[in-house]
Every structure is written in C-alpha cells, then in structure tokens.
Amino acid sequence: xxxxxxFPGCSAEATxxxxxxxxxxxxxxxxxxxIELEDWTCCGSTPYGSLDxxxxxxxxxxxxxxxxxxxxxMVTPCPSCFVTFYxxxxxxxEHPQLMAQVNEALAVANLVYNGxxxxxxxxxxxxxxxxxxxxxxxxxxxLNGLKVAPYYGCQMVRPDYGFDDPEFPQSxxxxxxxxxxxxxxxxxxxxxxxxxxxxxxxxxxxxLMRKLLDNAVENGAECIVAPCPLCQMNLxxxxxxxxxxxKFKTDYNLPILxxxxxxxxxxxIDPKSLGLNTNIVSPGRLLDHIxxxxxxxxx
Amino acid sequence: MAxxxxxxxxxxxxxxxxxxxxxxxxxICSGACPAANEMEYPPRKIIAMIRAGMRDEVLSSxxxxxxxxxxxxxxxxxxxxxPTDIAHTLEYLAxxxxxxxxxxxxxxxxxxxxxxxxxxxxxxxVGIMLRYYxxxxxxxxxxxxPVGLSLFFHKRLPLLPKxxxxxxxxxxIIQKFKExxxxx
Ligand code: SF4
Ligand code: SF4
Numbered sequence: 001x002x003x004x005x006x007f008p009g010c011s012a013e014a015t016x017x018x019x020x021x022x023x024x025x026x027x028x029x030x031x032x033x034x035i036e037l038e039d040w041t042c043c044g045s046t047p048y049g050s051l052d053x054x055x056x057x058x059x060x061x062x063x064x065x066x067x068x069x070x071x072x073x074m075v076t077p078c079p080s081c082f083v084t085f086y087x088x089x090x091x092x093x094e095h096p097q098l099m100a101q102v103n104e105a106l107a108v109a110n111l112v113y114n115g116x117x118x119x120x121x122x123x124x125x126x127x128x129x130x131x132x133x134x135x136x137x138x139x140x141x142x143l144n145g146l147k148v149a150p151y152y153g154c155q156m157v158r159p160d161y162g163f164d165d166p167e168f169p170q171s172x173x174x175x176x177x178x179x180x181x182x183x184x185x186x187x188x189x190x191x192x193x194x195x196x197x198x199x200x201x202x203x204x205x206x207x208l209m210r211k212l213l214d215n216a217v218e219n220g221a222e223c224i225v226a227p228c229p230l231c232q233m234n235l236x237x238x239x240x241x242x243x244x245x246x247k248f249k250t251d252y253n254l255p256i257l258x259x260x261x262x263x264x265x266x267x268x269i270d271p272k273s274l275g276l277n278t279n280i281v282s283p284g285r286l287l288d289h290i291x292x293x294x295x296x297x298x299x
Numbered sequence: 300m301a302x303x304x305x306x307x308x309x310x311x312x313x314x315x316x317x318x319x320x321x322x323x324x325x326x327i328c329s330g331a332c333p334a335a336n337e338m339e340y341p342p343r344k345i346i347a348m349i350r351a352g353m354r355d356e357v358l359s360s361x362x363x364x365x366x367x368x369x370x371x372x373x374x375x376x377x378x379x380x381x382p383t384d385i386a387h388t389l390e391y392l393a394x395x396x397x398x399x400x401x402x403x404x405x406x407x408x409x410x411x412x413x414x415x416x417x418x419x420x421x422x423x424x425v426g427i428m429l430r431y432y433x434x435x436x437x438x439x440x441x442x443x444x445p446v447g448l449s450l451f452f453h454k455r456l457p458l459l460p461k462x463x464x465x466x467x468x469x470x471x472i473i474q475k476f477k478e479x480x481x482x483x
Contacts, residue, residue: 010421013421013457014455014457015456017454017455039463039465040463040465041420041465042421045416046387048413048416049391050387050390051391051413052413053391055473055476057314058473062468062472087384095314098314101479101480102476104479105472105473105476106472107475108471108472109471111472154368154371155368159373160374166374167374192367192371196408196412199408199428200404200405201337201403201405204334237450241446277453277454278453279453280449
C-alpha cells in the first residue's frame with residue numbers, strides 16, 4: 001500500500017463531487033491510500049493568479065507548507081489545482097526574494113515552506129505508480145466494446161510537465177484500454193472547453209464545446225471521460241445548451257464521466273459510491289452496456 | 300514604480316514574464332490560441348505592444364481577459380516566452396493599477412471568485428454566481444438558471460459554504476503579506 005498526501009481541491013467537494021467520491025473509492029482496490037491534507041484551503045487558483053499573482057502563490061504555499069510536514073508526495077485529482085501548485089513551486093524556486101517574503105508571511109501561522117513538496121496529478125500517479133497493467137489486472141467487469149473518447153483538456157498535459165505529450169497525449173487512451181474499453185480516435189482531445197469563461201464569455205465557450213462534442217460523436221464515442229472538474233462540468237451541465245448548435249441537429253445525450261468513475265465501474269464498484277447519480281447526462285445507457293457485457297462474460 | 304521602470308521591465312519582473320525579450324514575433328502563439336478571434340490584440344501583437352511601451356493601450360484592453368489558460372501558446376512557442384503567464388501578468392497589472400476594462404465581465408467574475416476564497420478559505424460557487432450575475436446582468440442569470448438548477452438537483456451546488464478551520468490562518472497570512480509588499 002503506497003501512501004499519498006491528498007489535496008482534493010474545492011470542486012471535488014461540490015461541483016465535481018463525483019470526482020472526489022470516485023477518487024477515494026478506487027484508491028483501496030488499487031492499493032493506494034489518499035490521506036487528506038488536514039485543514040487545506042483553496043489551491044490559489046487561476047482566477048486568483050490573474051488578479052493578484054504573488055498573493056495566489058502565497059495561498060498555494062500555505063497548502064504546500066502543510067503538505068511538506070507530512071513528508072509524502074502531494075497528489076490532487078484536479079488538473080487546475082495541479083498546475084497552480086506546479087507553477088507556485090517553480091516560481092518560488094526561481095524568485096528567492098518572493099520565497100523569503102512568503103515565508104515571512106507564513107510565519108504568522110507558524111508555517112514554513114522549504115520548496116520540497118513533490119506535487120502530482122492523480123492521473124500521473126495512476127499511470128506511473130499504479131500503472132495500466134495493474135489496473136487491468138484488477139478489472140472485475142470488463143467494459144468490452146464500450147467506445148470512449150478520452151478527453152485530456154488543457155492542464156493535465158500543459159504546460160509541459162514531462163508526463164505526457166502536450167500535443168499528442170496517450171496516457172488516458174492507455175488507461176481506458178486497460179479497462180477493456182475502446183479509446184476512439186479523438187483529434188480534439190487536448191483542446192480547451194472554455195474553462196471558467198463559460199460564465200463571462202459564454203458564446204466563446206459554447207463554440208469550443210460544440211467542436212469537442214461534435215468531434216467525439218463523429219468518432220463514434222458512446223461517452224467522454226475527463227479528469228478535470230471544469231471540463232466535466234462544462235460538457236455535462238451545458239450540454240443541452242450546446243446541443244442547439246450541433247452539426248448533427250440532435251441532442252448529444254453523451255454521458256461525461258470522470259476517468260476515476262469509469263475505472264471504478266470496471267473495478268466493480270457500485271455506481272452510487274462513484275457519485276454517478278450526480279452526473280447530469282444520465283449514464284444509464286452506459287451502465288446497461290456494461291452489465292450486458294459482464295453478463296456475456298459470465299461475471 | 301510604474302513611472303520609473305519601463306513597461307517591458309515591469310512585465311519581465313513578474314513570475315512567468317522573465318523571457319518576454321526572447322520573442323521573435325513569429326506569431327505561432329496567436330495561431331494556436333482558441334480565443335484569438337475574440338481578442339483585439341492576440342498574444343503576438345500584445346507582446347509587440349509591450350515592447351513598444353504602449354502600457355495604457357495594453358492595460359485597458361480586454362484581450363488578456365479572454366485568455367482561457369489553455370497553455371497551447373506556451374507549449375508551442377519556440378522561444379520559451381510563456382504568453383499564458385504574460386496574459387496573467389497583464390490582468391494582474393491592469394487590475395492592481397485600477398484600469399477600467401470595457402467589453403468583458405471576466406474581471407468581475409474573477410473578483411467574486413477571489414472574494415469567495417478570502418472569505419471562506421475555499422471556493423463557494425453559489426455565492427460567486429449570485430454576486431456575479433447581480434453585479435453584471437441579472438437577466439442573463441435567467442438563461443443559465445437551468446444549468447444551475449440541474450447542478451443543484453444533482454447535489455453539486457451546496458447552498459452554504461463549508462466552514463474551514465484554516466480560513467482564519469489564511470486571512471492572517473494574507474494580511475501579513477500585504478504589509479510586507481507595502482514595505483518593499
Ligand atoms: S510564439 Fe513565442 S516567439 Fe513567437 S510570437 Fe509568440 S511569444 Fe513570440
Ligand atoms: S493560454 Fe491564453 S493566450 Fe495562450 S493560447 Fe490559450 S487562450 Fe490563447
């Protein structure tokens with residue numbers, strides 16, 4: 001059993017509750033333990049960095065200082081939290097004066113950060129530490145024949161962390177296939193969904209989402225999997241709005257699952273424990289497909 | 300500070316802005332940008348304007364507020380310039396120096412987002428959305444009401460923020476940091 005310091009991120013407790021539940025649910029069967037960082041606060045976030053770059057690094061550093069005390073790698077299921085921590089680590093290293101000021105401020109709460117936390121994305125941990133081979137060996141219910149579009153989005157692979165290719169990523173495809181599903185070709189798999197600008201610049205985001213959903217459908221996808229809370233929420237909650245503009249002139253009705261939810265289903269975990277009741281586009285058809293595939297194989 | 304240093308120095312001094320002088324104006328960033336059509340000054344152009352010292356034109360523009368932080372420009376730039384970080388820097392400088400931006404409500408949304416973090420220690424979406432729509436366009440809220448309701452009925456929008464212990468510590472740390480910044 002390998003242990004990690006776990007930073008859920010704000011979304012995993014609210015808009016992406018399905019991510020939080022499924023990440024914890026698959027940990028044990030995959031022999032990892034995610035120990036939640038005590039007393040964590042917001043990661044620092046991209047919007048915060050846009051209004052106050054230095055202060056957002058400080059907000060990130062409070063969590064990093066707490067994590068450093070555990071001596072464990074800190075893993076987060078949220079790619080946006082990941083990029084925030086990754087950048088904060090980088091900039092604190094590159095700007096020693098900022099590091100000194102941050103520590104002077106942290107000292108009022110008896111905290112200190114030495115820059116030693118190895119921050120990791122849950123997908124990277126699943127890929128490199130757990131590995132697709134081990135995931136495959138734990139599958140209870142093969143997803144035989146299910147056509148899945150693996151949607152990486154932006155921040156899981158960019159800027160370049162050296163984990164997967166920022167332009168032609170493959171890791172999610174491999175994980176989907178380790179579950180016995182088919183990863184369909186998905187040329188827009190690393191394009192942006194519009195992110196938080198779905199609120200303030202809705203038409204821009206809707207257009208980006210239309211391209212993504214059209215592209216997944218034309219490649220035969222029966223569902224999309226995504227690691228990112230914002231991608232999942234946009235494609236799931238705004239799907240009926242986007243459908244109006246679809247070139248197929250019909251409702252997409254395309255379930256959008258967190259990668260961890262799909263892994264959980266293949267591991268035989270019940271849908272409710274994976275938070276599948278919180279998915280807006282009903283994954284019902286998918287569950288039928290899986291139980292039929294299971295029945296055929298006599299599981 | 301703004302008067303003493305040139306605009307490009309000011310940008311280059313911020314985290315992520317360090318490499319701005321390496322730009323060769325190839326335009327790969329603008330070609331890669333999914334929001335370029337919405338920007339008055341796409342990434343290549345805005346970098347040229349920073350170099351030309353056009354601080355008021357740049358900082359009062361809405362261009363950087365359309366950046367989606369997709370990092371496509373950053374991974375494709377052949378010179379390691381990091382246009383994404385430069386967009387964040389421009390937002391930051393414009394906001395801190397009180398530039399009024401026309402043609403986008405993104406700064407209002409971000410401000411509500413940050414206030415939520417400072418107030419609750421974590422993000423609370425319902426509070427952010429309510430304040431955002433009240434201050435921008437309450438009628439637009441009606442259009443996205445179905446989205447909000449479907450999130451709510453799928454247990455994804457807690458009405459009340461979660462009480463976090465670290466909230467007070469965070470507030471103290473931020474307060475202290477502001478004093479340090481003011482001093483330096
Ligand atoms: S891609 Fe890089 S070098 Fe080319 S214009 Fe953009 S910032 Fe400059
Ligand atoms: S990070 Fe921003 S500026 Fe760069 S390509 Fe994406 S949207 Fe455009």
